[in-house]
Amino acid sequence: xxxxxxxxxxxxxxxxxxxxxxxxxxxxxxxxxxxxxxxxxxxxxxxxxxxxxxxxxxxxxxxxxxxxxxxxxxxxxxxxxxxxxxxxxxxxxxxxxxxxxxxxxxxxxxxxxxxxxxxxxxxxxxxxxxxxxxxxxxxxxxxxxxxxxxxxxxxxxxxxxxxxxxxxxxxxxxxxxxxxxxxxxxxxxxxxxxxxxxxxxxxxxxxxxxxxxxxxxxxxxxxxxxxxxxxxxxxxxxxxxxxxxxxxxxxxxxxxxxxxxxxxxxxxxxxxxxxxxxxxxxxxxxxxxxxxxxxxxxxxxxxxxxxxxxxxx
Amino acid sequence: xxxxxxxxxxxxxxxxxxxxxxxxxxxxxxxxxxxxxxxxxxxxxxxxxxxxxxxxxxxxxxxxxxxxxxxxxxxxxxxxxxxxxxxxxxxxxxxxxxxxxxxxxxxxxxxxxxxxxxxxxxxxxxxxxxxxxxxxxxxxxxxxxxxxxxxxxxxxxxxxxxxxxxxxxxxxxxxxxxxxxxxxxxxxxxxxxxxxxxxxxxxxxxxxxxxxxxxxxxxxxxxxxxxxxxxxxxxxxxxxxxxxxxxxxxxxxxxxx
Numbered sequence: 001x002x003x004x005x006x007x008x009x010x011x012x013x014x015x016x017x018x019x020x021x022x023x024x025x026x027x028x029x030x031x032x033x034x035x036x037x038x039x040x041x042x043x044x045x046x047x048x049x050x051x052x053x054x055x056x057x058x059x060x061x062x063x064x065x066x067x068x069x070x071x072x073x074x075x076x077x078x079x080x081x082x083x084x085x086x087x088x089x090x091x092x093x094x095x096x097x098x099x100x101x102x103x104x105x106x107x108x109x110x111x112x113x114x115x116x117x118x119x120x121x122x123x124x125x126x127x128x129x130x131x132x133x134x135x136x137x138x139x140x141x142x143x144x145x146x147x148x149x150x151x152x153x154x155x156x157x158x159x160x161x162x163x164x165x166x167x168x169x170x171x172x173x174x175x176x177x178x179x180x181x182x183x184x185x186x187x188x189x190x191x192x193x194x195x196x197x198x199x200x201x202x203x204x205x206x207x208x209x210x211x212x213x214x215x216x217x218x219x220x221x222x223x224x225x226x227x228x229x230x231x232x233x234x235x236x237x238x239x240x241x242x243x244x245x246x247x248x249x250x251x252x253x254x255x256x257x258x259x260x261x262x263x264x265x266x267x268x269x270x271x272x273x274x275x276x277x278x279x280x281x282x283x284x285x286x287x288x289x290x291x292x293x294x295x296x297x298x299x300x301x302x303x304x305x306x307x308x309x310x311x312x313x
Numbered sequence: 314x315x316x317x318x319x320x321x322x323x324x325x326x327x328x329x330x331x332x333x334x335x336x337x338x339x340x341x342x343x344x345x346x347x348x349x350x351x352x353x354x355x356x357x358x359x360x361x362x363x364x365x366x367x368x369x370x371x372x373x374x375x376x377x378x379x380x381x382x383x384x385x386x387x388x389x390x391x392x393x394x395x396x397x398x399x400x401x402x403x404x405x406x407x408x409x410x411x412x413x414x415x416x417x418x419x420x421x422x423x424x425x426x427x428x429x430x431x432x433x434x435x436x437x438x439x440x441x442x443x444x445x446x447x448x449x450x451x452x453x454x455x456x457x458x459x460x461x462x463x464x465x466x467x468x469x470x471x472x473x474x475x476x477x478x479x480x481x482x483x484x485x486x487x488x489x490x491x492x493x494x495x496x497x498x499x500x501x502x503x504x505x506x507x508x509x510x511x512x513x514x515x516x517x518x519x520x521x522x523x524x525x526x527x528x529x530x531x532x533x534x535x536x537x538x539x540x541x542x543x544x545x546x547x548x549x550x551x552x553x554x555x556x557x558x559x560x561x562x563x564x565x566x567x568x569x570x
Binding site for chain 2: 066098105106108109125133136137138175177178180181182183221247254266289291292293294296298302307
């Protein structure tokens with residue numbers, strides 16, 4: 001299917017705008033960016049390939065991004081059809097997109113990992129906590145999609161690029177929410193999703209002493225520690241932020257080493273994005289071995305200390 | 314204050330399996346309350362305790378799974394004073410924008426000051442029903458609420474943890490608020506609350522009484538399949554003597570480089 005004549009884009013976070021515009025360029029002849037902010041932000045949008053900027057002005061600190069939904073939906077209603085709007089899958093943009101979906105009677109797909117044009121806008125996103133991928137086609141004339149990070153590769157900025165600007169008057173929403181304070185979020189102590197090396201422990205680890213040894217092994221190659229759900233929720237040996245799999249963390253490391261993890265699919269979906277998968281388990285029939293590059297069938301009590309020695313050597 | 318907390322029944326994720334052809338097998342997975350909605354129920358219990366004389370109603374729309382007495386008792390054992398259900402075969406496996414429209418019609422029939430939803434559901438995780446419900450009802454609506462700060466008869470103050478910052482928001486009631494999974498730790502029902510649940514009122518709304526406009530179909534579901542797995546080397550060393558562990562350590566070292 002040929003490209004759409006126009007794709008609308010918006011991002012509440014500057015860092016996500018380039019990939020969103022890249023998505024617009026991949027799917028549309030023109031890319032029209034909604035910009036809230038300064039003149040410099042308009043220039044940035046052009047430099048990443050927006051052909052048109054719809055400038056919504058600056059935003060007061062007490063004002064919500066979501067309050068611009070009515071202004072945006074008006075512009076989209078007045079624009080060419082069929083239309084697509086792409087946003088990054090941030091919490092704010094999901095809220096904004098849901099409001100737009102009602103105002104425009106438009107289909108919405110969140111967290112899209114892939115968007116294509118095939119008799120309409122078709123997007124893939126994870127369902128059942130990552131066990132499966134759902135593919136959906138948007139049937140309405142306006143389609144709304146929020147993008148998981150990595151869905152499109154951002155292009156380098158070209159500051160010589162420019163485009164056509166339009167200023168849009170703010171259309172006040174019927175119901176406004178007031179933001180009375182904003183503060184910087186305390187960084188999470190751990191973000192396993194970004195870790196390059198992960199050791200994950202399961203019930204087969206057996207004891208807190210062995211858990212400490214797993215930590216020691218992790219230190220030998222700067223790995224983060226993750227775990228299976230029972231270790232976090234039943235044993236409570238590790239914090240919730242560290243459990244891998246359905247409704248937990250989805251990993252994408254270079255190396256993933258499973259210690260005493262049986263390999264239930266609910267855990268594995270969080271680990272299958274790993275470049276190389278290694279596992280130690282005493283049961284040679286454990287499902288984990290179906291997913292590994294390298295496996296060792298052995299007693300964790302014996303393997304762990306020996307492995308630490310070997311990695312230190 | 315009249316509080317409604319919405320919930321959906323989803324298949325128990327631990328009992329979902331993948332068939333050989335990649336399709337998802339949910340027939341052995343019993344329906345349970347969507348875990349994100351338990352956070353909404355708990356937030357409702359908390360807000361109820363902050364405003365004297367409040368009433369907390371659980372609301373769900375869907376197919377015949379909602380008929381199950383165990384599922385009804387389960388939701389009522391978690392704190393709601395009563396339960397309202399809309400059960401109709403045509404509401405089986407609804408798309409999110411359709412669920413939002415049926416919930417909106419049901420909510421218009423019940424009075425409310427505040428509606429609570431979970432941010433998403435454990436099955437399709439479309440993450441839009443709560444926000445769409447608020448927009449359809451034309452009231453203030455927000456997602457990702459991570460803390461209830463204070464509440465009065467006509468305002469709700471909350472924290473909202475976003476990717477880059479925390480917002481403190483003042484929301485005029487009536488409103489629809491979607492809460493994140495980290496807002497609270499839902500209580501596990503006690504024997505006492507389970508027994509009490511059996512005595513709580515359950516009412517059903519007839520589809521006709523909802524005066525529902527025809528449900529649009531804005532999205533077509535094409536397929537749900539397990540992703541294809543990457544080819545793996547599948548080198549398995551059996552045994553844990555020194556040489557075997559050394560061989561495994563070599564593989565690990567190579568992977569690290």
